Amino acid sequence: MVAKKFHLISPYELSEESRWHLGNLHLHSTHSDGVFSPHELRDIYMKKGFDFFALTDHNCMGDQGNNKNDPEDRAYVLDLDVPPNDINNPPHFIALPGYEFCDVKSTSATPHVNCIGAKTGRDGVHRPSDDYQGAIDQVNLEGGFAFFNHPFIDTLRGWDFRYLRGEDPLMILRGLRGIELVNTGSIYYRKERKNPMSYGLCAHLWDEILSRGVKLWAYVGDDFHKFDEEIPCNALNVVLTKEFTREEIIRNLKTGNFYASTGLMITGIEVMHDTIKVVTDDIADFRFIGFGGKVLKETKEKETEYKVKGNEVYIRVEVSNNLPVFDDTPELRGFTQTAWTQPIFIE
Ligand SMILES: [Zn+2]
Numbered sequence: 001m002v003a004k005k006f007h008l009i010s011p012y013e014l015s016e017e018s019r020w021h022l023g024n025l026h027l028h029s030t031h032s033d034g035v036f037s038p039h040e041l042r043d044i045y046m047k048k049g050f051d052f053f054a055l056t057d058h059n060c061m062g063d064q065g066n067n068k069n070d071p072e073d074r075a076y077v078l079d080l081d082v083p084p085n086d087i088n089n090p091p092h093f094i095a096l097p098g099y100e101f102c103d104v105k106s107t108s109a110t111p112h113v114n115c116i117g118a119k120t121g122r123d124g125v126h127r128p129s130d131d132y133q134g135a136i137d138q139v140n141l142e143g144g145f146a147f148f149n150h151p152f153i154d155t156l157r158g159w160d161f162r163y164l165r166g167e168d169p170l171m172i173l174r175g176l177r178g179i180e181l182v183n184t185g186s187i188y189y190r191k192e193r194k195n196p197m198s199y200g201l202c203a204h205l206w207d208e209i210l211s212r213g214v215k216l217w218a219y220v221g222d223d224f225h226k227f228d229e230e231i232p233c234n235a236l237n238v239v240l241t242k243e244f245t246r247e248e249i250i251r252n253l254k255t256g257n258f259y260a261s262t263g264l265m266i267t268g269i270e271v272m273h274d275t276i277k278v279v280t281d282d283i284a285d286f287r288f289i290g291f292g293g294k295v296l297k298e299t300k301e302k303e304t305e306y307k308v309k310g311n312e313v314y315i316r317v318e319v320s321n322n323l324p325v326f327d328d329t330p331e332l333r334g335f336t337q338t339a340w341t342q343p344i345f346i347e
């Protein structure tokens with residue numbers, strides 16, 4: 001018997017003490033074009049069971065918004081944390097600083113990049129760099145990370161990042177950690193149009209990128225501004241951390257130790273020497289996907305395993321149930337709750 005000549009590169013670090021924490025990474029407050037103050041947004045997300053979020057106002061963070069005369073609105077983003085009840089309890093809620101970078105000279109087709117974990121002072125002005133690469137480099141230097149938002153917000157133009165310089169962005173931008181695989185706000189906002197899902201779900205683009213050997217994680221966001229236009233609390237980044245601190249959440253989101261979801265919960269991801277095992281808390285449809293978006297295995301179970309052959313290049317797992325993400329929106333009944341693991345690469 002010939003020994004296997006490959007090994008799996010997994011972003012998942014599982015340990016007995018690790019816990020899953022739910023967070024949203026794309027939100028707008030009154031500091032840019034949202035209607036809720038940061039405190040109101042925190043309360044909306046906390047009530048729905050979220051453990052953290054990142055505020056991502058357009059080109060501004062925390063106290064640099066438009067409503068400086070309103071003391072409630074001036075709150076710096078870190079003041080939104082809900083602290084632990086006592087020393088043995090972890091904090092109930094953590095707010096991550098961030099912003100959504102867009103070129104101010106932009107048109108609607110200009111790309112948006114979320115910079116999460118960017119640093120700013122309480123009363124200092126955070127000055128996003130005035131170019132994409134500068135914004136990405138800066139947030140990486142500050143210990144945070146950047147990902148490319150809503151790649152298909154305008155499906156007529158396709159991948160709007162190409163508008164940067166009419167070139168392939170992955171060849172010209174360095175340091176991006178991922179793409180926004182699902183922007184639930186874009187889907188809901190365009191619910192009455194033809195193929196509404198294509199405005200905010202880009203799994204095929206992700207497979208195209210991964211198949212070229214570019215390692216990008218999938219992040220998801222609500223892009224919530226106001227009710228009627230978007231619905232909050234549908235995009236979950238489920239992070240595995242030993243300690244529930246701002247630094248640990250950011251670190252694990254940056255290294256891929258999380259999965260993306262629109263409601264379905266994965267309870268276990270185990271990567272052994274040639275096997276990938278995924279567990280959920282109810283029977284669901286599993287799809288193991290590899291190079292070129294090829295479905296390698298499909299099954300309906302509560303937990304399932306895939307034996308790696310070695311030529312898949314990468315393997316990611318999608319798990320869906322038949323519950324709609326938006327319950328009372330008939331146009332979107334086909335958009336059912338799904339969870340996406342990060343890719344596991346084969347080397
Ligand atoms: Zn945007």
Ligand SMILES: [Zn+2]
Nearest residue numbers: 026028100223
């Ligand atoms: Zn946005």
